[in-house]
Amino acid sequence: MRLAVLGxxxxxxSVAELAGEYGHEVVALADSRHATVxxxxxxxxxxxERKDAGDAxxxxxxxxxxxxxxxxxxxxxxxxxxxxxxxxxxxxxALEDDRHAVLANKxxxxxxxxxxxxxxxESAGSIRFEATVGGAIPILSTIEDSTPEAVTAVRGVLNGxxxxxxxxxxxxxxxxxxxLSEAQDLGVAEADPTxxxxxxxAALKFxxxxxxxxxxxxxxxxxxxxxxxxxxxxxxxxxxxxxRTIRLIxxxxxxxxxxxxxxxxxxxxxxxxxxxxxxxxxxRHAGSLHNSGRGAGGxxxxxxxxxxxxxxxxL
Amino acid sequence: xxxxxxxxxxxxxxxxxxxxRLELVDEPGELLRALAPIADNGGNLLSIHHxxxxxxxxxxxxxxxxxxxxxxxxxAVVDGLRDAGVNVIQAGAERYGEEVSVVLVGHLVExxxxxxxxxxxxxxxxxVVDLSLAAPDGIDAVSSARLRLAVDSGRVxxxxxxxxxxxxERDLSVVxxxxxxxx
Numbered sequence: 001m002r003l004a005v006l007g008x009x010x011x012x013x014s015v016a017e018l019a020g021e022y023g024h025e026v027v028a029l030a031d032s033r034h035a036t037v038x039x040x041x042x043x044x045x046x047x048x049e050r051k052d053a054g055d056a057x058x059x060x061x062x063x064x065x066x067x068x069x070x071x072x073x074x075x076x077x078x079x080x081x082x083x084x085x086x087x088x089x090x091x092x093x094a095l096e097d098d099r100h101a102v103l104a105n106k107x108x109x110x111x112x113x114x115x116x117x118x119x120x121x122e123s124a125g126s127i128r129f130e131a132t133v134g135g136a137i138p139i140l141s142t143i144e145d146s147t148p149e150a151v152t153a154v155r156g157v158l159n160g161x162x163x164x165x166x167x168x169x170x171x172x173x174x175x176x177x178x179x180l181s182e183a184q185d186l187g188v189a190e191a192d193p194t195x196x197x198x199x200x201x202a203a204l205k206f207x208x209x210x211x212x213x214x215x216x217x218x219x220x221x222x223x224x225x226x227x228x229x230x231x232x233x234x235x236x237x238x239x240x241x242x243x244r245t246i247r248l249i250x251x252x253x254x255x256x257x258x259x260x261x262x263x264x265x266x267x268x269x270x271x272x273x274x275x276x277x278x279x280x281x282x283x284r285h286a287g288s289l290h291n292s293g294r295g296a297g298g299x300x301x302x303x304x305x306x307x308x309x310x311x312x313x314x315l
Numbered sequence: 316x317x318x319x320x321x322x323x324x325x326x327x328x329x330x331x332x333x334x335x336r337l338e339l340v341d342e343p344g345e346l347l348r349a350l351a352p353i354a355d356n357g358g359n360l361l362s363i364h365h366x367x368x369x370x371x372x373x374x375x376x377x378x379x380x381x382x383x384x385x386x387x388x389x390x391a392v393v394d395g396l397r398d399a400g401v402n403v404i405q406a407g408a409e410r411y412g413e414e415v416s417v418v419l420v421g422h423l424v425e426x427x428x429x430x431x432x433x434x435x436x437x438x439x440x441x442x443v444v445d446l447s448l449a450a451p452d453g454i455d456a457v458s459s460a461r462l463r464l465a466v467d468s469g470r471v472x473x474x475x476x477x478x479x480x481x482x483x484e485r486d487l488s489v490v491x492x493x494x495x496x497x498x
Contacts, residue, residue, distance in 0.1 A: 155493065226488070230457075234449035235418045235490060238461035241447060242416045243359030243383065246490055263416055263492040265330045265383065267359055270493070 001100075001309050004028040004065050006090055007076030008051060010298030011104045011131065015074050015305050016044045022306040024072075028065040032077070035060040037068045066093055072309055076104040079204070081220060084108040091116060091127065098124035100315065102308045104131040104301055110204040111219050113211040124315060128308035133205045134158050134277050136300035137293040138307070140212060146283050148213050153253045153282040158205045160275030160296050161189045161196035162228050162248040166261075167273045170236040170245050176229060188275060198227035199259045202250045206259060209252035218257060226260035239263055245271050332361065332383045332414060335393065336405040338375035346378065352395030358384040361414075362445070375402070414444070415471050416463045417478055421487035424454040431485060432462075439477035441466045 001024045005012050008031040016026045028037040029047055036047045036058025047057050066073075073094035077087050084107030091108055094101040096119070103109055108116055109129045120127050130140045134156075143151050157163050161183065168179040180197070183189035195201050203223040210218040228248050239246050247270060249262040264270045269290050272278045277295030282288050294300040339345045346365065353360060361381040371377050384392055393406045423431070432443050441464040450458035466474045475491055482489045 230420065230488060231490070232420060232451075232457055232459055234451050235420050235459040238418055238447055238449055238459050239416075239490070242461060242463065243361060244416060244492075246418070249493055251493075261490050263418060263490055265359060267357060267384075268330055 001025070001071040001312065002027045002069065003072050003074055003309065004030075004068060004070035005074045005076060006030050006062070006065060007074075007078070007105070008048070008057060009076065009078065011301045011305070012074065012076035013048055014298035014302035015076060015104075016042075016048070018299065018302050018306060019044075022310065024306070024309055027070050028060075028068050029057060030060075030062040030065045031057055032062065034058055035062050035065045037064050039069055066097070070099060071315055072100040072102055072312060074102050074104070074305055074309075075108075076305070079106040081107060081111060081200075084111040088112050088115070092119055095119040095123035095125050095127070098315070100125040100309075100312045101127045102131070102305050102312075103127065103129040104305055106132040106204045106208065109211065110207040113208075113218070114216040117216060126312065128311060129208070130308045131301045131304035133208050134279060134291070135293070135295040135297060136303050137277060137279065137291045137295060138304070139209070139279050139281070139291055141307070141311070142281055142289060142291060143209075143212055146281065146286065146289075148215070150284045150286075151213055151281055152284055153251060154206070154209045154213070154279055155249060155251045155282070156270060156277070156279035157202075157247050157272055158250055158277050158279065158295055159196050159199075159202040159248060160277060161193060162199070162202065163272065163277070164188045164275050165197065166228060166231070166236070166246055166248065169231070169233050170240065173233055173237060175233045176231065197229055199225040199248060202248060203257065203259045206250035206252040206257045209250075210254070210257045213252060214254040223257035223259060225258075228261050231261050240266065243267070247271060330359075330383050331386050331389075332381060333389055333392075333406070335380050335382070335396070335403055337378045337380065337396065338371045338402045338404055339378055341376050348399065349378070349396065349401045350380070352399045352401070353380070353382055353392055356384070356391045356395045357388050358382045358392045371404075377404070413466050413471050414463060415466055415474065415492050416461060417475065417492065418490040419460045419462065419482060419487050420490065421457060421482075421485070422455075423448065423458045423460050423487065424450065426485040426487065428460065431481065431487070434481045435462070435464070435478055438481060439464070439466075439474040440470060441474045441477075 003026045019026050025041045034056035036042050037060045087105040088108040091101040133139050165179045203225045207218045244263045245266045250259040278292040364379040366377045444465045445463035448460045
């Protein structure tokens, strides 16, 4: 497939770098201001070297990316909430041009799912978005393979930052503020960690899961979300007395989305440690399935994008 | 960092509570020796009732241990106890209909913890069988309390909903268990 990669952050650049290994060709790569476009395949490493040196990715404009002959638009620009722009318009444009779109951007799938599906129905192209939920972990394809109708609920830990903080609080008996600054020093938490610790990031992923289970109907404002900022170290100590620990757990069903700190058995499957993620997919006919792995990171998330590309039908 | 889990005993995610009755020789270190096989086989200890005043007909001390583990691991726990030379009198009978833990967080003392507990026993139709309170920054600051509730079978969701609304009224937050999350 010929890929046009929009977004040159950790995920977009990893997609561009790894595409060849997966048998695909990158014909365009753009960030918010510049692009490099070549119908015969761009030179990914020199484009990224230019960007790292503070220069433009290439001499083209992002607009020219859409004008090239590509099969799949990879939407890897930062997640935005509300109207999910400009990500939504990028995907609309690809579908209106009868191309495929693979999203790593959570915004459009969480906030404007029905509109995306309507555009897809009118298009020869299709959309896929495995990378928006749990990075490298095959969650959506597992649901797809089980058929969404046979999945009754999805639960789990889908934010590595919050999980890292809770794990350290429990292991070291430390308070939230202390562990948060440690996580920031280690680069696990962003300078502004609000999106992770207030549960928004996890909620977006579970909203996407609920949309897949129910074929739409959910956005962030439908989710019941509580963060971990008010969990004191003492709560984790008390949980441990009972062989339990506290994790930021999300739940998606056809009835709703809920994210909050919950008690889980210390040795249970959902009590993953550090930045590891896990989901439990509850099925009607096959019991519970657990998928665990790295839920974030450039190359990790890029593998999900490229798996999606591999599942697309030829245009 | 993400690798520690690989060293943990594997679980299939399904966890159930069990009670085992043991009898121990009244010697120092016997209790500790008897509990090691439980942890070694991936069981979580929930509580230990050490009936020091009672003596079994054979002159031993009865001990009742509540633990939880995946169902397919319970036999290994019991075998481990027997291999360690511990006399297992009874294994597997669940003690309560259902038991569930919650952690309350907030100004628990100022909002009158005993009133909160009374309200829970009355409205949630639950018995508070265990309570511990942690107030590391003093009783005027935010503190946490863990409650273990015994609830009639099939009533866990109702009991938790009642606890949630009592906590809301008192501006406390509840860290709830995850029903179904263990299955």
